[in-house]
Amino acid sequence: MRAYLEICKKSFQERMAYRGELLIRFVGIFMSFYLLYMFWKALYANSTDVQGISFHSMITYTIMSAIMGGIINIFGILNVYLAYWMSSRVRTGEIVMDMMKPTDFQLYLFSHSFGRLLFNVIVSVPIFILAVFIFKIYLPDSLGVLALFVVSLSMSYLLTFLIDFMVSLVSFWTTQNQGVGGFTRLIIALLSGAFIPLWFFPEWARNVLSYFPFASIYHVPLSIYIGKIKSIEGFRAISLQLIWIGALYAGSRLLWLKSRRKLMTHGG
Amino acid sequence: MQVIKIEDLYKTFKTYKRKKGFIGSIQTLFTKEYITVNAVDGVSFGIDQGEIVGYVGPNGAGKSTTIKMLTGILYPTSGVIEVCGLVPTKDRKRNLMHIGVVFGQRTQLWWDLPLIESFELLKHIYRVPEKIYRDNIALFAELLDIDEFIHTPVRLLSLGQRMRGDIAASLLHNPDILYLDEPTIGLDVVVKERIRQFIKDINIERKTTVILTTHDLLDIEALCNRIMIIDHGKVIYDGSIDEIRRRFGTESTLLIDFKEPPDELEVDGALEIQLEGIRASIKFDRKRFTASDLISEIAGKYPVLDLTIEDISLDGIIRDVYEEGKLDESIS
Amino acid sequence: MFYIKLFFTFFKLNLKAQMEYRINFIMSIFHILILQLGNLGLIWVVLDSFQALREWTFGEIAFLVGLRLLSHGLFTLFLPEIYWGLSNYIVRGEFDRFLLKPVNPLFLLITNGIILSGITDFSSGIVILWIATKSLGLNWTFINLLILLVVVFSGLLIELSAYLATSSVAFWVTNLQTLNFITFQFHEQYILYPVSIYGKPIQYFLTFIIPFAFINFYPSAYFLNKPSSLLFHPYFVYLTPIVGLISFGVAYFIWKRGILAYQSTGS
Numbered sequence: 039m040r041a042y043l044e045i046c047k048k049s050f051q052e053r054m055a056y057r058g059e060l061l062i063r064f065v066g067i068f069m070s071f072y073l074l075y076m077f078w079k080a081l082y083a084n085s086t087d088v089q090g091i092s093f094h095s096m097i098t099y100t101i102m103s104a105i106m107g108g109i110i111n112i113f114g115i116l117n118v119y120l121a122y123w124m125s126s127r128v129r130t131g132e133i134v135m136d137m138m139k140p141t142d143f144q145l146y147l148f149s150h151s152f153g154r155l156l157f158n159v160i161v162s163v164p165i166f167i168l169a170v171f172i173f174k175i176y177l178p179d180s181l182g183v184l185a186l187f188v189v190s191l192s193m194s195y196l197l198t199f200l201i202d203f204m205v206s207l208v209s210f211w212t213t214q215n216q217g218v219g220g221f222t223r224l225i226i227a228l229l230s231g232a233f234i235p236l237w238f239f240p241e242w243a244r245n246v247l248s249y250f251p252f253a254s255i256y257h258v259p260l261s262i263y264i265g266k267i268k269s270i271e272g273f274r275a276i277s278l279q280l281i282w283i284g285a286l287y288a289g290s291r292l293l294w295l296k297s298r299r300k301l302m303t304h305g306g
Numbered sequence: 307m308q309v310i311k312i313e314d315l316y317k318t319f320k321t322y323k324r325k326k327g328f329i330g331s332i333q334t335l336f337t338k339e340y341i342t343v344n345a346v347d348g349v350s351f352g353i354d355q356g357e358i359v360g361y362v363g364p365n366g367a368g369k370s371t372t373i374k375m376l377t378g379i380l381y382p383t384s385g386v387i388e389v390c391g392l393v394p395t396k397d398r399k400r401n402l403m404h405i406g407v408v409f410g411q412r413t414q415l416w417w418d419l420p421l422i423e424s425f426e427l428l429k430h431i432y433r434v435p436e437k438i439y440r441d442n443i444a445l446f447a448e449l450l451d452i453d454e455f456i457h458t459p460v461r462l463l464s465l466g467q468r469m470r471g472d473i474a475a476s477l478l479h480n481p482d483i484l485y486l487d488e489p490t491i492g493l494d495v496v497v498k499e500r501i502r503q504f505i506k507d508i509n510i511e512r513k514t515t516v517i518l519t520t521h522d523l524l525d526i527e528a529l530c531n532r533i534m535i536i537d538h539g540k541v542i543y544d545g546s547i548d549e550i551r552r553r554f555g556t557e558s559t560l561l562i563d564f565k566e567p568p569d570e571l572e573v574d575g576a577l578e579i580q581l582e583g584i585r586a587s588i589k590f591d592r593k594r595f596t597a598s599d600l601i602s603e604i605a606g607k608y609p610v611l612d613l614t615i616e617d618i619s620l621d622g623i624i625r626d627v628y629e630e631g632k633l634d635e636s637i638s
Numbered sequence: 639m640f641y642i643k644l645f646f647t648f649f650k651l652n653l654k655a656q657m658e659y660r661i662n663f664i665m666s667i668f669h670i671l672i673l674q675l676g677n678l679g680l681i682w683v684v685l686d687s688f689q690a691l692r693e694w695t696f697g698e699i700a701f702l703v704g705l706r707l708l709s710h711g712l713f714t715l716f717l718p719e720i721y722w723g724l725s726n727y728i729v730r731g732e733f734d735r736f737l738l739k740p741v742n743p744l745f746l747l748i749t750n751g752i753i754l755s756g757i758t759d760f761s762s763g764i765v766i767l768w769i770a771t772k773s774l775g776l777n778w779t780f781i782n783l784l785i786l787l788v789v790v791f792s793g794l795l796i797e798l799s800a801y802l803a804t805s806s807v808a809f810w811v812t813n814l815q816t817l818n819f820i821t822f823q824f825h826e827q828y829i830l831y832p833v834s835i836y837g838k839p840i841q842y843f844l845t846f847i848i849p850f851a852f853i854n855f856y857p858s859a860y861f862l863n864k865p866s867s868l869l870f871h872p873y874f875v876y877l878t879p880i881v882g883l884i885s886f887g888v889a890y891f892i893w894k895r896g897i898l899a900y901q902s903t904g905s
Contacts, residue, residue: 062816069823072840073831080692080835081684088687217665224669228676238683319903379737381902395901402740414735418655430647431739433640459658 041141042149049153060161067108067165068172074100075173089237095264096235098175103232103260105166109158110195110255111223120147120202121219125209133301144203144294151199179265186272190259193279197255200286201226207290210297231257237266251282309483309515310353310376315385317346317371317539345371346382347539355482358509358516360530360547363624368539369519373485376517377407390482403432406476410488413472415460421471422456425478432479439478446474449504466497473501477508483515484508490525502528523623535624543627550623557626559616560588560600565609573604584611641745648749649716656754666755674762677830678703678769694832697773698862703830704767705854709793710825711760717794718753721801725808725818733900743897744802744890774862782861792882793853797825799882799889800848806889809896825850832858834869841869852881 075097082093091099127133137143169175178184205222227233230252236244247253258275261267267275320340346368353359363369374380375387378394378401387394394401408414415424429439447453450470455463463471473489486505490498506529508514518529526533526547533550535543543550557577564584571581571588578589590600597615604610656663678700685696694702713720724747727733736743736750771778778786804821824844828836833844833855844851851869858864860875 062819066819066823069820070827072836073827076835076837077691077831080831081688083692085688217662217669221665221669221672224673224676228672228680234680234684238687240683240686243683374734377738379734379901398737399740402738407738412732412735414738416651416655418658419651423651423654427647427651430644431741 042145045141045146045149046153046156049150050157051153053154053157064165067104068168070104071101071169071173074104091235091237091264091266094174094176095266097173099235099260099264100233101169101173101175102263103256105162105169106191106194106256106259107232108165109155109162110191110198120151121206121209121222124206128209128301137298137301143298144290147203148199151202155195178263183262183265186276187259187263190262190272190276190279193276193283194255194259196283197251197279197286198226200283200290201251204286204290204293207293207297210300226252226255230255231260235260251286254279254282307355308352309355309390310351310517311386311388312352312372313350313386315346315349315372315375315387316344316383317368317375317380318383319343319345344539346375349385349536349539349541351534351541351544353515353517355515356509356513357532358505358518358529360526360533361517361519361536362521362526362533363536367537369536370487372536373487373517373519377405377485378402403479404482406479406481406484408472408476408484408486408489410469410486410491413460413468414475415468415471417461418459420457420459421452421463424460424471424475425456428475428478434479438480442474442478442480446477449507450474450500466493466500469493469497469501470504473504477514480512481514483517486516486518486520488520489518490520490522498522498524499528505529535627537624550627557589557622558592558597560590560597561614561616562586562588562604562610563612565611568608571608573600575600575603641742644741644745645749649752652749652752653754656752663754667758670755670758671762674703674707674759674766678766692832692835693864695774697770698858698864699831700766700770700773701862702832702854702858704763704765704770705789705793705858706829707759707763707766708790709797709853711756711758711763712790712794713756713797714753714759715756716752717748717798718756719747719750720798720805721818721822723747723750724802724805728805728808728900737897737901744893776861786861789857789878792879793857795882795886796849796853796878799885800825800850803885803889803892806893806896809899821848824848825853829854845870845874849881849885852878 078093078096078100082088082096086092088096124133127136136146139146170177178187201222202219205219208218229247229250232255236247236253236257239247254275258267258279262272262275320342349368349372361369361372371380375382376389376394378398381395389401390404392401415421416427425439425443428434434442443452447456450473452470452474455467455471458467460468460471469489473486476484484505489505490501493501502525505516505518509516516529518525520526530547532545533543533547534541562585564586567584568581568586571579571586573579573588575595576588576590580587588600588604590597601610601613681699681703682696685691685699689695691699727736736746739746770776800821801818804817807817828840828844829850833841833851836844841851844855852874856875857878865872
């Protein structure tokens with residue numbers, strides 16, 4: 039346990055080294071916020087309520103989505119995907135060093151990613167506060183909603199990590215897998231409700247998407263935050279998130295065992 | 307015939323204190339806290355056609371600043387530079403047409419492509435006539451064996467092969483002057499010797515003037531009939547290598563490990579003795595003593611475990627020339 | 639003539655070098671296709687509920703997006719070094735190499751690399767423009783196609799100039815590389831939608847300072863005949879080629895001054 043804490047601390051400190059870039063990142067982030075704001079404002083120019091959602095809720099949804107992206111997109115900053123990291127480790131052979139450590143490899147990577155998560159959370163606090171003042175995004179209705187949101191957000195983070203982890207294992211077969219990593223990110227961005235909430239999607243598309251874990255990543259926590267999903271429904275959505283985590287965790291362990299065998303028999 | 311003429315050349319850099327980070331860089335835009343550095347501080351010399359000149363000095367002495375001004379990359383602060391009658395910064399393109407440049411640490415070749423592709427491109431850039439191009443490729447194949455790897459992508463070449471490729475590339479257009487910046491750095495002895503021989507051949511055959519910066523004394527001894535030492539932006543020696551060898555290159559260092567640390571060490575004929583634990587470094591003058599004299603003297607008095615003799619390095623000579631400052635009058 | 643021949647020699651070499659990384663290229667084709675069409679799909683989804691984005695329908699926005707992709711595809715294919723390379727070369731002290739050949743340094747920089755996936759950007763631009771044409775029932779006359787060609791090349795010139803100017807800042811201040819990132823965001827995100835949805839300062843900025851609005855917004859207004867959406871002056875719809883030339887003039891001037899500064903400081 040101690041070892042994992044240390045790894046977590048290290049990766050947090052590693053991120054701190056880049057804090058000089060923060061200001062420019064803030065500029066970039068607020069440029070995106072402004073764009074989102076003006077985009078939805080133009081859409082809502084002629085209507086006050088669309089699909090039961092007011093302009094105010096919509097802005098809160100979309101800006102919270104961007105903030106959330108900054109938090110759980112752990113390896114996403116500057117396009118450094120976990121997949122990219124892994125493929126370079128496999129190519130240089132350093133991966134063997136990682137695996138020789140007396141730690142569980144997946145937990146080792148998780149601790150690494152968790153350190154980054156902490157950093158991202160801290161950075162997001164001032165962004166959130168500024169967004170509340172500038173774009174008038176609102177706070178959750180009650181402490182209960184807030185608690186539910188935090189739980190759901192944690193689930194989203196676990197899901198992203200598991201997906202990233204599985205994608206990065208592709209590098210045990212081919213080192214040119216950055217493409218795969220970026221591709222997965224893109225699909226998540228398009229289909230998870232990160233940009234456009236899923237309730238705008240046509241019926242058939244929503245039916246198809248219900249067989250995939252995408253909605254559990256962005257759509258669920260954000261809907262809980264703005265109050266679109268309430269109480270019992272919220273618990274049901276979170277249970278679904280949990281089921282997806284279980285499934286992906288099992289899948290990732292299986293894939294990991296196979297990958298390790300591949301590396302040990304063929305030497306990467 | 308003089309191909310390079312430099313008179314009273316100065317290059318002063320004004321740098322300002324850079325602050326870190328985004329805010330810092332905004333601040334530096336508006337504050338004017340200058341530090342001036344005289345990178346080249348009143349240099350004058352001329353180089354005749356067909357000379358091979360070693361241009362040496364410690365890092366940051368002003369070597370590469372001079373080379374950059376000669377190639378037209380940098381403007382001089384004041385003074386005169388003429389290369390084959392042209393002012394490099396004013397006639398940048400024409401000047402570049404008759405010089406060749408090799409930076410040992412960087413390649414001008416296309417990383418992912420076979421060597422021959424880079425040559426073809428350079429042929430177009432320098433408008434080399436087909437016949438001259440073919441003759442040159444044949445010549446480089448003969449003298450540098452580039453035909454062995456000319457169809458291999460550059461990223462797969464060994465350092466020595468890459469360097470041979472780079473030097474060949476810089477000579478494709480038959481330049482009058484060749485600037486070589488550390489052409490043998492990191493190479494093994496055989497390849498180094500090969501490259502030296504090639505430079506010599508080209509120099510004799512084509513009367514190509516060569517200006518060479520290096521940290522390797524053997525490069526200088528093998529190639530240069532003239533050496534210029536620059537330090538702190540000033541030329542502190544300009545003359546033959548033999549002269550400098552005679553006056554400074556005679557100091558050697560003997561490194562000895564004793565079985566047990568001696569309390570004190572006295573050696574007749576030593577210029578300087580440093581003792582640290584069981585290890586001693588003893589400087590002596592080779593003109594007055596041989597190493598074996600010294601060794602037998604020491605071994606007679608103390609129990610010796612191991613010993614090595616270090617010949618003086620080029621950097622050492624430069625340091626000596628600079629420290630003594632006695633050669634001021636010999637600057638021509 | 640010398641430069642045209644040299645340009646194609648460089649292009650051939652770049653192509654061969656890129657072919658060394660075939661898998662990445664094939665992957666990027668899929669990535670870009672899904673990215674561009676997926677984004678358009680999202681706009682379609684939204685406009686299905688909202689009908690219009692400040693008087694711009696789905697087809698019209700598709701036109702806007704497609705027009706941007708045409709010039710951007712050419713930029714990515716031929717000139718990626720302006721965006722990705724220049725400030726890095728300067729900061730790492732590797733800019734010397736562009737001054738060591740008897741050829742115009744800007745030419746050397748431009749020909750120093752290509753990104754093949756620009757072809758995919760360009761093709762998806764054509765597909766999206768075709769979708770717009772279908773959705774709006776446009777008729778392409780010969781004259782309009784000719785004007786489209788001029789607009790695409792002017793757009794290329796505007797994009798080139800914007801990145802050349804922002805990258806050139808590195809000649810004076812080396813740690814402001816991130817300026818490119820801001821220019822990038824305007825070009826990559828803001829002009830995907832009609833500029834008229836933004837506040838006045840941004841409209842001014844994208845018209846007069848970094849004139850990205852002339853890449854697609856004003857020309858689209860011309861092709862689609864949208865007088866009600868016009869900003870500033872109705873004649874602005876015709877100005878794209880002139881703006882392209884002027885911005886290139888300004889950017890080239892900054893670049894030239896930058897090289898001069900580099901030649902006197904060497905860092």
